[in-house]
Amino acid sequence: MDLxxxxxxxxxxxxxxxxxxxxxxxxxxxxxxxxxVVPIDEAGAPTGAxxxxxxxxxxxGKRYVDEASGLEVLGAKAGTGSLAFNGAAMSIKGxxxxxxxx
Amino acid sequence: xxxxxLLDIAADACPARRALGGGEESQDFESYxxxxxxxxxWLAGQxxxxxxxxxxxxxxxxxxxxxxxxxxxxxxPLNYRLADSELNxxxxxxxxxxxxxxxxxxxxxxxxDGITLVARSDFEAEFMAGPTPDxxxxxxxxxxxxxxxxxxxxxxxxxxxxxxxxNLTSYVMSTVEFLGAAEEEAALVSxxxxxxxxxxxxxxxxxxxxxxxxxxxxxxEDWVATCAAEAITHAMVxxxxxxxxxxxxxxxxxxxxxxxxxxxxxxxxPEPVIARALAMLxxxxxxxxxxxxxxxxTIALLGAEDHRAAxxxxxxxxxxxxxxxxxxxxxxxxxxxxEDGSPCAPGEHGEIHVRGDQVSGEYLHKKAIADDGWFATxxxxxxxxxxxxxxxxxxxxxxxxxxxxxxxxxIEDVLRTFDxxxxxxxxxxxxxxxxxxxxxxxxSRSGEPDMPAMAAAIRARLRSTKTPxxxxxxxxxxxxxxxxxxxxxxxxxxxxxxxxx
Numbered sequence: 328m329d330l331x332x333x334x335x336x337x338x339x340x341x342x343x344x345x346x347x348x349x350x351x352x353x354x355x356x357x358x359x360x361x362x363x364v365v366p367i368d369e370a371g372a373p374t375g376a377x378x379x380x381x382x383x384x385x386x387x388g389k390r391y392v393d394e395a396s397g398l399e400v401l402g403a404k405a406g407t408g409s410l411a412f413n414g415a416a417m418s419i420k421g422x423x424x425x426x427x428x429x
Numbered sequence: 430x431x432x433x434x435l436l437d438i439a440a441d442a443c444p445a446r447r448a449l450g451g452g453e454e455s456q457d458f459e460s461y462x463x464x465x466x467x468x469x470x471w472l473a474g475q476x477x478x479x480x481x482x483x484x485x486x487x488x489x490x491x492x493x494x495x496x497x498x499x500x501x502x503x504x505x506p507l508n509y510r511l512a513d514s515e516l517n518x519x520x521x522x523x524x525x526x527x528x529x530x531x532x533x534x535x536x537x538x539x540x541x542d543g544i545t546l547v548a549r550s551d552f553e554a555e556f557m558a559g560p561t562p563d564x565x566x567x568x569x570x571x572x573x574x575x576x577x578x579x580x581x582x583x584x585x586x587x588x589x590x591x592x593x594x595x596n597l598t599s600y601v602m603s604t605v606e607f608l609g610a611a612e613e614e615a616a617l618v619s620x621x622x623x624x625x626x627x628x629x630x631x632x633x634x635x636x637x638x639x640x641x642x643x644x645x646x647x648x649x650e651d652w653v654a655t656c657a658a659e660a661i662t663h664a665m666v667x668x669x670x671x672x673x674x675x676x677x678x679x680x681x682x683x684x685x686x687x688x689x690x691x692x693x694x695x696x697x698x699p700e701p702v703i704a705r706a707l708a709m710l711x712x713x714x715x716x717x718x719x720x721x722x723x724x725x726x727t728i729a730l731l732g733a734e735d736h737r738a739a740x741x742x743x744x745x746x747x748x749x750x751x752x753x754x755x756x757x758x759x760x761x762x763x764x765x766x767x768e769d770g771s772p773c774a775p776g777e778h779g780e781i782h783v784r785g786d787q788v789s790g791e792y793l794h795k796k797a798i799a800d801d802g803w804f805a806t807x808x809x810x811x812x813x814x815x816x817x818x819x820x821x822x823x824x825x826x827x828x829x830x831x832x833x834x835x836x837x838x839x840i841e842d843v844l845r846t847f848d849x850x851x852x853x854x855x856x857x858x859x860x861x862x863x864x865x866x867x868x869x870x871x872x873s874r875s876g877e878p879d880m881p882a883m884a885a886a887i888r889a890r891l892r893s894t895k896t897p898x899x900x901x902x903x904x905x906x907x908x909x910x911x912x913x914x915x916x917x918x919x920x921x922x923x924x925x926x927x928x929x930x
Contacts, residue, residue, distance in 0.1 A: 333430030333598070335438070346438060348430075348602060387442060388607040401607055403438040424606045425758065427616070427637070428692045428718035428727040429629040429665050 328356055328363070330398065335367035340375045343385040343406025351396035351412060359385065360408020381416065383409035390420040430598040432498040432575050435636040436462050442608060443638060449488040451615075451642045451659045456488065460561040461495075461635075468496035468556050470565045472527060475545060479577065481505040481523040482622060483516075483538070484531035484549050486643040489557050490622050491631040493529065494576075498594065501570025502527075505577045505589075506622040510909075513537050519579055519587065520544060576628055577793065578722050581909065589793040590722045592628070599786035600725040601632045603760035610639035614689075616663040617656055619644040619670065626665055626695065629726035639663065649673035653683050660687035665718075667695040667912030672702045675709055685710065692716040694727070696912040697822070697838065699845050699852075700751060707736065719754035719820055721806060723797070725787040729763065729818045731755030746813060752842060753817040761785040764803075765812055775814045778836065780824055781806045809836060826916055828857030830865050835895050837916075840867070843887050849875050850883075852906050855897065856920050869897035870919060872905060901926075 336345045338359035345357070345364060357364050361378025385391070385402045392399045393412040400410060400417065410417040436458070439448075444459035456464070472480055480502045482493060497504040505523045507516060509531075517539045520528060524543030531549045538546060575594045579587040616639050620626045634641045642659050644651055652674055655661065666674065671693060678685070691706070691713050698717065707715065714733035720726045731754055739751040757763040762784040765773040773779040782803050790798030798804045809821040821827070821838040828835040837855040844853045852872040857865035871878055880900045887896045901923065907915040 332595075333434050335434075344438075344441070346434065388609060401438075401602070403607070404442055422759070424609055425604050426692070426714060426716045426730065426732050427633065427639075427663050427665075427690055428604070428694070428716050428720075428730050429626045429633060 328354075330355075330357055335403070336364040337367050337369070337404075338373060338385070338406050338408050339363065339365050340373050340377050341385075341406035341408040342373065342404060343402065343408055344404035345385070345410070346401040346403050347398070348390065348401050349397055349399035351393065351398035353396050355396065355398075355413040357398070357400065358411040358414070359406065361411070362408075377408045381409045381411055382407060385410060390422065391417040392420045393417045430602075431569070431573075431594040432597055432632060433465070433495050435598065435601055435632055436465065436495050439608065439635055439638055446612060446638060447640045448635070449491060449641055451655070455640070456561075458635075458638075461492065463561050463564040464556055465492045465495040466499060466565040466567060467562050468492060469499035469567050471556070472496060472500040472502050473567065475527050477502065477525045477527045477543070477545060479503050479505050479523050479526035481507055481520065481526045481528040481544075482530075483507040483509055483528065483534055484622075485509075485645040486618060486622060486627070487645060488641075488643065489529075489549065489553055490627075490643070491635070491641060492557065494628065494631050495635070498575055499567055499570065501572035503572065503574040503577050504628075505579075506627070508579065508581075508621070508623045509534060513539075517541070522589065523577075578623065578625060578628070580722060581913070588795075590789065591791040591793055592625075592722075592725055592789050593791075596725045596787050596789045597629070597632055599760075600629065600727075601636050603787065604727065604758060605633045605637045607636055608638035610634075610637045613660070614638075614662045615640040615642055615659055616665075617642050617644065617652070617659070617661040618665070619647040619652060620665060620667070620695075621646075624695070625720070625722040625726050630665065649677045653677045653681065653685070656685050656688060657683055661685075662687055662689045663691075664688070665692045665694070668693060668698040668702065669696075669908055669912040671698070671706055675702070675705055678709060686712065688713050690714045690716060690733075692718050692730075694718040694720065694754075696914065697820075697841075700842070701845060701848075703736075703751065704740070707740065717754055719818065721808075723788065723790050723804065723806075724783060724785075725789060727758065728761045728783055728785075728787075729754045729757045731817075735817075746815075750813070750815075750817045753813070753819045755818065756816050757783075757818065758785075760787070763812075763818065765810060766805075773811065775812055778809060778811045778821070778834065781808045781810045781818070781820070822916075826856075828855075828865050828867055830857065830867060830894060831863045833894055835867060839891060840869070840887060840895055840897070843890050844869065844871065844883055846886070847879075847883060849873050849878055854906055854914055854916065854919055856916060856923065858899075858920065858924055866899070867895060867897045868899040868901065868923060870901045870903055870906065870923070872903055878902060
């Protein structure tokens with residue numbers, strides 16, 4: 328799974344879509360709802376069940392980080408699964424939005 | 430990361446939201462992206478390195494910018510205010526390129542090798558008119574240069590500043606919340622496309638999900654009328670625009686109730702103007718932004734809370750922050766350095782240096798950024814104890830009188846406290862005795878300026894060496910169209926008159 332900046336992914340088990348903002352510094356798997364995410368252009372609708380341990384949801388516009396690896400991901404579409412990197416839950420990055428300046 | 434991604438994810442998430450234009454002719458995000466993809470396919474087929482644009486603002490512009498990113502041809506907006514000879518030099522430097530030109534500007538372009546001229550009316554008929562086309566599939570492009578912006582060239586030939594996709598996307602993603610705008614929000618853009626704020630406005634609006642409405646060219650009357658008609662919520666203006674906008678509002682009684690946020694930048698805003706704006710637009714959040722072309726737009730900003738706190742404070746240190754550009758963005762490192770490169774203490778004047786992913790610090794064929802990523806801005810400034818940044822203008826504008834560095838800004842600030850001063854500039858003019866001497870050029874409202882009182886105020890608040898030795902009264906000062914005072918023009922005019930002193 329090549330998690331390069333700007334790469335787009337979707338959840339295999341819910342409607343969430345994701346964009347990688349910063350890559351991880353180790354190889355690993357981005358997961359949503361407990362299942363590995365798939366490239367955005369892969370055909371097929373989400374199937375399977377969401378792991379109840381990863382069911383807090385992905386919100387649109389929010390940023391999620393894995394502190395250990397530096398991986399940062401943007402929620403581009405909302406979903407019911409929540410994100411993990413190699414099984415470790417990712418956390419919401421609490422950044423205060425800046426006022427528009429241009 | 431590439432700029433088209435910003436539009437792509439917005440169009441996927443909210444295809445039917447209005448994105449461009451006003452009235453009946455607005456385009457939604459789906460149409461925006463689909464049109465850009467068709468333009469990109471056409472550009473790729475032309476096989477030219479660059480895509481240049483010469484023309485007024487309009488919805489074709491953002492479509493073209495994103496199309497360039499999709500096709501991998503750097504976007505090169507040209508300044509239509511240049512004299513024909515200067516303009517044609519830049520056209521030649523853009524080659525090989527497709528050059529899209531407003532019809533009435535076509536006669537200005539001399540034939541040049543490698544340039545394919547396209548009339549804007551033809552471009553718009555092909556790509557902007559009619560129902561939304563099918564989105565074209567194009568492979569991701571390789572060229573990582575997104576935009577080439579010619580700097581204003583006040584110190585010589587214009588330099589082509591290079592802005593890479595990584596710089597611009599980093600700026601947008603670190604300062605804007607994806608789809609953070611509410612459905613009804615709309616930004617009015619009146620800065621021209623060859624100004625960095627004209628480029629960043631397109632990118633931040635797409636990612637934020639905010640509709641853009643354009644003024645083809647700025648007049649205060651059109652600005653106020655469009656703001657009212659389109660229920661504009663956000664806008665960016667340069668200092669010279671704001672004063673004229675307030676005049677029109679006063680005359681017409683328009684109050685712009687929908688307006689929520691007004692940012693200003695691109696030059697020093699006179700304090701009386703911002704005070705007047707705050708009083709006339711009490712419902713609006715004011716933001717002062719500081720940035721450069723080479724930094725992909727904003728690197729520091731003074732927010733609405735800062736404005737209110739400064740105006741409400743009795744503490745002179747906080748009160749004076751109204752004249753600052755606020756604090757650096759969280760994603761930016763900023764330092765003031767002495768000439769020997771060592772860091773300045775708070776309050777000490779030096780050169781502003783910045784580092785961050787959005788900082789390109791690069792010109793075509795010439796990197797101007799240090800190996801450790803720091804970029805010297807060539808702007809003079811200082812930080813107060815709270816980390817608020819005060820910008821004093823270009824380092825070259827600092828007056829060196831008898832070995833003492835004098836910043837024109839602080840003297841101008843004192844002059845502007847006089848109601849009679851409509852505008853002013855303080856300059857250093859070559860002189861035998863001191864190397865440079867301080868002169869003031871003032872625009873008086875009454876026509877009878879009280880120079881001794883002004884000199885006394887400067888002596889009292891600053892010191893005697895900063896008191897202008899000569900005064901000139903003018904009807905107006907020269908500015909370029911984005912509100913930058915043309916100090917060199919003034920200086921050259923005055924140097925002859927003053928010489929020998």
